[in-house]
Amino acid sequence: MLDQALAAPKKELEMAAQIYDIITVGGGIAASSLAKAMAERGAKVLVLEREKRFKDRVRGEAVVPWGVAEAEELGTYRLLRETCAHDVPYVEGGSGLRDLRATTQQQLPLLSFQHQVMQETLLEAAEGAGAEVRRGVSVERIECGAEPAVVVDGHSQERVPARLVVAADGRGSIVRKWAGFPVREQINACYMAGVLLTDVHASTETCYAVFNPELGTWFGLFPQAGDRFRAYLVYPKNAGCRLQGESMLDLFVSESAKTYAPLADYLAEVKSVGPLASFDVSDSWVEHPYRDGVALVGDAAATSDPTFGQGLSFALRAARVLRDELTSNSDWEAAGHRYADEHQRCFHACHTVQGWLRTLFQNPSTESAALRAKAMPLIVEDPTRVPDHILSGPDLPLNAQMRARLFGEC
Ligand SMILES: Cc1cc2nc3c(=O)[nH]c(=O)nc-3n(C[C@H](O)[C@H](O)[C@H](O)COP(=O)(O)OP(=O)(O)OC[C@H]3O[C@@H](n4cnc5c(N)ncnc54)[C@H](O)[C@@H]3O)c2cc1C
Numbered sequence: 001m002l003d004q005a006l007a008a009p010k011k012e013l014e015m016a017a018q019i020y021d022i023i024t025v026g027g028g029i030a031a032s033s034l035a036k037a038m039a040e041r042g043a044k045v046l047v048l049e050r051e052k053r054f055k056d057r058v059r060g061e062a063v064v065p066w067g068v069a070e071a072e073e074l075g076t077y078r079l080l081r082e083t084c085a086h087d088v089p090y091v092e093g094g095s096g097l098r099d100l101r102a103t104t105q106q107q108l109p110l111l112s113f114q115h116q117v118m119q120e121t122l123l124e125a126a127e128g129a130g131a132e133v134r135r136g137v138s139v140e141r142i143e144c145g146a147e148p149a150v151v152v153d154g155h156s157q158e159r160v161p162a163r164l165v166v167a168a169d170g171r172g173s174i175v176r177k178w179a180g181f182p183v184r185e186q187i188n189a190c191y192m193a194g195v196l197l198t199d200v201h202a203s204t205e206t207c208y209a210v211f212n213p214e215l216g217t218w219f220g221l222f223p224q225a226g227d228r229f230r231a232y233l234v235y236p237k238n239a240g241c242r243l244q245g246e247s248m249l250d251l252f253v254s255e256s257a258k259t260y261a262p263l264a265d266y267l268a269e270v271k272s273v274g275p276l277a278s279f280d281v282s283d284s285w286v287e288h289p290y291r292d293g294v295a296l297v298g299d300a301a302a303t304s305d306p307t308f309g310q311g312l313s314f315a316l317r318a319a320r321v322l323r324d325e326l327t328s329n330s331d332w333e334a335a336g337h338r339y340a341d342e343h344q345r346c347f348h349a350c351h352t353v354q355g356w357l358r359t360l361f362q363n364p365s366t367e368s369a370a371l372r373a374k375a376m377p378l379i380v381e382d383p384t385r386v387p388d389h390i391l392s393g394p395d396l397p398l399n400a401q402m403r404a405r406l407f408g409e410c
Contacts (some may be wrong), residue, residue, distance in 0.1 A: 020046045020132075022326075023150050023162040025139045025175050027051075029312055030298025031168035032122035033074050033319035039129040040075075041327050046160065047126060048152060052136040054116035056274045058194040060312045061118075061230050062088070062207060062222045063111040065104040066393025067313025071111065073320050076122060083121045085113035086204075086225045091391075094210040094260060095380070105392035110207055112222050112230075114196075139169075142178050148293035164332055165294045166322075173300035176286060181296065186283040188305055190216070190362075192234045193243035193252055196274030200229040202266045209309075211361035212259040213372060218307050218362060219259040221266070228273065233259065234281065234307045234362075242278050249276055281305045283351065289343050290336035295322060302347045307362070308354050308390050318343060349394035353387050356406055375408035 022038055024031035027049030035045045063071065071077040081087065087109040090097045100109050127133045134152075141151040142165055149161040167175035176183065202208070204223040211218050218234040233243065233256050243252050249272050257264040285302035289295060298315035321342050325335035359368055360375060379385050385405045389396050404410040 020044050020160065020162040022046070022164050022166055023048065023160060024166040024168050025142070025150060026168035026170060026298075026300070027123050027126075027133065027135070028119055028168060028170055028298060028315070029122060030300070030315035030318055031166065032119070032126045033071075033076060033316055034166060034168070034297060034322055035126035035131040035133075036076070036122065036129045037074050037319055037323040038326065039126060039131040041323070043326075045126070045131040046162070047123065047131055047133045048137045048139055048150065049123065049133065049135050050138045054119045056114070056116055056196065058196075058275060058277045058279070059115040060306060060309065061112055061115050061224060062220075062309050063312045063316070064309055064391050064393075065100050065106045065108040065110060066391065066395075067310075067316050068108045068111045069106040069393075070313060070316035070320050072108075074316060074323075076125065076316075077111070079125055080111065080113060080118060080121060084117040084225060085111050086223075088112050088205060088207045088223060090203075090206040092206055092208045092210070095383075097206065100391065104388070105396065110222075112207070112224050114224055114228070139175070142167075142175055142294065144179050144292035144294050146293065163293075164326070164336070167294060167296045167300045168298050169300050171299045171303045172284075173296065175294070176289075176296050176300055179291065179294045181286045181289070181291065184285055184287065188280075188282045188358075189237055190234045190281050190307070191237055191242060191278040192232055192281050192306055193276060193278040194230060194232045195249065195252060195272050195276040197229045197231050197267070197270040198227050198273050199269045199271050200227075200231075200266055201268065202229065208260065208263075210260040213361050213368065214364055215259060216362055216364040217255070217259040219256050219263065220307075220309075221263075231256065231267070231270075232306075236364075243276060244278055245276060246272060252276060279306070281307060285347060285351075287344055288337075288340045290340035293333075293336075295336050295339060297322060301343055304347070304351065305354060305358075308350070308357070310350050310354075310390065313393070314347070314350075317346060346394035349396075349398050350389055352398060353389040356387070356403055357390070360406065371407055375406065378408045379406075 021043040089109040208221040220232040289301035297318035329335040
């Protein structure tokens, strides 16, 4: 069904040759979710993806419950479950199992998958919905303005115009630089090492996400379909070495067990089935991710510290919010700005809570130890003192009272 918001301006645009409503630069989760959603509503969408085939790059594979709700809204939750993903209903944070279906605002589990399989599945679904997908194509330049366009590589330097260009080109997005968006950065003091494992002696129903404040570390273990688990260790940059390459697997395991003792058993016989690689977890974001016919979605709009596992959920929310704005508003310039306002609100809610949690649970300094001494006994008594934005999402209220409750100041 071609929505009115699409139909009115499209009529004029059809005069120009082969114009698209939307061109996405990139074909990751953000782009393919949006492409599918908009193609289903009758938009003419072109997806340009550099990779001919996705490979394991050690990327996020756990969608928290508020992101699962977004996938439901986009009609991709069931698709992912039927193809490559599985529900993880419990989380262990180090002090007892939490049932996500009973205790999150969405009453949903976490969803886990192999990232590259999810990417292929969603891109195929976008194509199935009617989007045109070109693989192995690199965008070399974009033009902003009333009739934006992308220029793709190759001898002919093809220029393709659209009503809206969507930059979904991931971490360190080059498109956002070309379009002149000011980028803000927050340097975080840690690296995150990740590796795909088999032969893990742990439940496939539970994910582990445990901070060790004394060491300034965090460990995450996410069961995937089959017998695979993605394991992550976040460790201080000043630890003295960077965990990279297969030869460091034993060190990864022993350092993980220092963070959370039961891992010594869980990981005693593990084998790696993918690269062991470490990443900088610094944040970078654009305050208002829309201007001059170009919208930023996913990591291109905001790359947040993966310790808190929000990136995939933000990508899904961006696709859903942008879809809703574009299909309910014939003025796409206004729709772009409304999307950007909402993105900014959501990003800052999660970013603020992440800062509080980092101070309390991930900082080995004596100042943070003093804050913990005051806060922890009260949190043990009443765990609802910890704001639940990371699992239940940015629509929860956020105010000074919540911060005071977390830090045991009231
Ligand atoms: C170690 C690590 C662990 C993480 N863990 C989690 C987690 O557990 N949960 C979570 O929610 N998030 C996690 N994240 C974050 C999550 O991976 C990202 O937020 C998410 O993948 C972003 O998706 P995207 O579609 O915006 O970008 P991407 O998946 O990076 O897609 C961008 C695409 O654009 C293509 N591209 C780039 N430039 C061009 C160009 N010029 N022309 C054409 N194509 C181009 C690329 O090939 C790529 O396919 C993690 C990140 C890291 C680094």
